[in-house]
Amino acid sequence: MAGSDAGHAFPALGLASKLVAAGDEVIVYTGGRWVSEESRSGASVRELPGLAALPGEDDDDAGAKLSARAARMALALAPELAESGVDLVVSDVITRAGGWAAELLGVPWIELSPHPLYEQSCGLPPIGAGMAAGTTVTTRLRDTVLRSMSARAVASGERATAVARRGIMLPPAPRPAARFVATLPGLEVHRPDWPERTHLIGPLLHEPTDAVFDRPPGDGRLVVIAPSTARSGEADLGAAALEGLSDLSVERPLRVVYSALTPPPADVRAPSSLVAGTARQDEVLADAAVAVCGAGHGMLAKALLAGVPVVTVPGGGDQWELANRVSRAGAGVIVRPATPAAIAAAVKQVLDDPSYTDNARRIGAGVAATVDPVPIVRRILTKAPLTCV
Numbered sequence: 001m002a003g004s005d006a007g008h009a010f011p012a013l014g015l016a017s018k019l020v021a022a023g024d025e026v027i028v029y030t031g032g033r034w035v036s037e038e039s040r041s042g043a044s045v046r047e048l049p050g051l052a053a054l055p056g057e058d059d060d061d062a063g064a065k066l067s068a069r070a071a072r073m074a075l076a077l078a079p080e081l082a083e084s085g086v087d088l089v090v091s092d093v094i095t096r097a098g099g100w101a102a103e104l105l106g107v108p109w110i111e112l113s114p115h116p117l118y119e120q121s122c123g124l125p126p127i128g129a130g131m132a133a134g135t136t137v138t139t140r141l142r143d144t145v146l147r148s149m150s151a152r153a154v155a156s157g158e159r160a161t162a163v164a165r166r167g168i169m170l171p172p173a174p175r176p177a178a179r180f181v182a183t184l185p186g187l188e189v190h191r192p193d194w195p196e197r198t199h200l201i202g203p204l205l206h207e208p209t210d211a212v213f214d215r216p217p218g219d220g221r222l223v224v225i226a227p228s229t230a231r232s233g234e235a236d237l238g239a240a241a242l243e244g245l246s247d248l249s250v251e252r253p254l255r256v257v258y259s260a261l262t263p264p265p266a267d268v269r270a271p272s273s274l275v276a277g278t279a280r281q282d283e284v285l286a287d288a289a290v291a292v293c294g295a296g297h298g299m300l301a302k303a304l305l306a307g308v309p310v311v312t313v314p315g316g317g318d319q320w321e322l323a324n325r326v327s328r329a330g331a332g333v334i335v336r337p338a339t340p341a342a343i344a345a346a347v348k349q350v351l352d353d354p355s356y357t358d359n360a361r362r363i364g365a366g367v368a369a370t371v372d373p374v375p376i377v378r379r380i381l382t383k384a385p386l387t388c389v
Contacts (some may be wrong), residue, residue, distance in 0.1 A: 001048060001077075001091045002114075004031020006208075006229040006261075007298050008092050011182050012116035014204030015090060015373065016043035022374045029077070029098065030139060039209060050076045050097070054235040066096055066157065067164035072202035073097035075168055087290070088381055093118075096174070103170050108177040108380050114204060115297035115318060116183045116325075121191035126150040129323035133189065138212040143366030144362040156382025177380045180373055183297065184304060186363030187325055203301035211279040213257050218273045221351060224308075227260050227279065228294030228315055235336045237313045239265040241292045244340035246271045248348060257284050289357075290350045292343060295323035304331065304364045309356035313338045330359040 002012035009030045016026045020042035028034075028041065029048040038045040050073035057069060078101040081089070089109040089307035091098030118127045125131040125143045134140035162172035179198040181188070188200065215222070223245060227238040238260065245256050246269040258276035259265045281299070285291065285306040293299040295312035300322055303310050310332035312323040326332040333346040333356075352358045 001089065001095045002028070002030045002112075003048070003092065003095050004033055004053065007113055007296055008033050008094065008346070010206040010208070010298060011094060011112065011204035012090070013037055013041045013045075013206040015112065015180075015182075017041050018204075018374055019043075019207065020376065024377075027086070030389075034208075037206070040208070041206065048095070048097075048283035049073065049080060066094065067160040070100055071164040071168045072102060074100035077101040081105055081107075081370075088374065088377065089376075090180070092174075099176060100165065100168070100170060104168065110377070110380065111176040111179045112181075113179065113181045113220065115322070116188050116197075117179075117181045117191075117198065118321075119195065120150065120154060121193055122147075122148065123192040124189060128318065128321050130320045132324075132328060165334040170321075175352055178376060180376075184363055185366040185369050186304070186329055186331075187297075187300065187322065189325065199373070199376055200370050201373040201376075202367045203298075203305065205282065205298070205302060207280045207282060208261075209278055210279060210299070211277075213259070213277065213279045213284045214275055215287065216255035216257065216275045217283075218253055218255050220249070220255045220273065221349060222255045222257065222284075222287050224281070224284060224291045224293075224303075225256060225258045225260075225286045226291060226293040226299045228296050228319070228384060229261060229298075237292070237294055239268045240313075240338040240340050241272040241343050242268050242274075244342070244344035245292075245347065247340060248344040249273070251348075257288075259284065290347055292347065295319035295326070297322060300326060304360050305367060307357065307364050309350050309360040311335060311343060311350060313343065329363060331356060331363055331384035332360075 002008040011026055012030060016028045019026045026043035028043045032047040034209055035045050074097045077097055081101055082105055089098050089102035090112050093111055093113045098107040124133050125146050134143045182201055182204045190291045217341045225241045242252055245254060249271045254271055255273045256271045259281050261278055264276045281302050285302055285308050288308045291303040291308050292311045295314040312332050313335050314320045314323040323334045327334050333349055335342045335346045
């Protein structure tokens with residue numbers, strides 16, 4: 001189960017492909033726009049019932065989506081899952097209806113975080129602030145104060161969840177059999193209270209096309225621009241990056257690929273050696289020297305797995321948190337706000353300093369320390385003991 005945002009739907013499809021390859025029959029419930037991905041993923045892809053807001057529901061109310069709407073959707077979803085004979089459900093962390101419907105049916109479920117674990121920790125500042133954990137008396141006190149401030153919002157969300165679940169005859173707190181955290185170890189942060197039955201499984205990637213990019217003409221270094229697919233992404237990233245790289249290409253030869261689900265903005269200055277379109281990002285990143293992106297987890301994971309450093313232009317949501325983690329790891333540079341000159345300067349900085357590439361390769365190589373989710377699914381289905389990873 002996953003919503004229609006690419007950053008959540010694509011990891012669900014990526015996990016589905018792994019399970020299909022292992023011999024399982026898989027149904028993916030997501031936004032209707034991705035039903036066409038059925039042939040590419042190997043799974044049956046269906047529109048998630050109740051995903052659209054009903055009259056009177058505020059589609060921008062995240063709290064309601066995680067509570068009252070999740071309960072409404074779970075009631076609609078449970079009969080369909082029962083008819084399909086589902087043995088286990090994997091539910092995206094913000095698509096709670098899947099897990100709740102599984103509980104209504106009495107079947108096990110797994111919570112999937114298609115990014116680092118964003119649950120608050122007793123040893124970290126609030127997730128989303130982009131801060132490193134305090135190491136001095138002053139910064140540890142800062143973290144304590146900030147946690148106490150955010151705790152009120154966390155408690156309010158837990159109360160709303162409990163009320164919504166009681167309304168459909170479920171106990172107050174969700175009860176997943178396990179949790180999958182689909183990221184690279186280098187994008188996680190150490191926490192003293194890593195939750196039990198929570199497994200770091202590495203990024204779950206899915207490409208919505210089989211097409212590949214033609215390489216731009218010339219022999220300059222290759223830069224990939226990938227604007228955010230999230231509604232909260234920086235809207236000016238694409239235009240600002242094209243104009244900035246157009247200026248930078250006067251100083252040095254560059255080749256640019258503009259990779260997006262929509263065409264680049266019209267009437268903007270662009271490098272002469274440019275290819276734009278929708279094609280496989282993983283394939284073109286293999287030749288890239290740097291990627292300019294919005295710091296969404298999917299694109300960051302693809303770039304780092306390819307050993308490509310990034311220039312991030314973070315928008316809202318978790319992008320500020322992720323951009324800062326990459327910056328602290330020395331694998332990227334943050335630009336905010338998105339101006340052509342600032343993006344050009346950041347790209348130049350990354351291209352001229354090989355340590356950014358070295359650090360990106362180090363983070364990408366960390367995928368070897370993650371675990372395969374398929375055996376964990378098998379153990380849950382057979383009720384074998386689970387070892388915390």
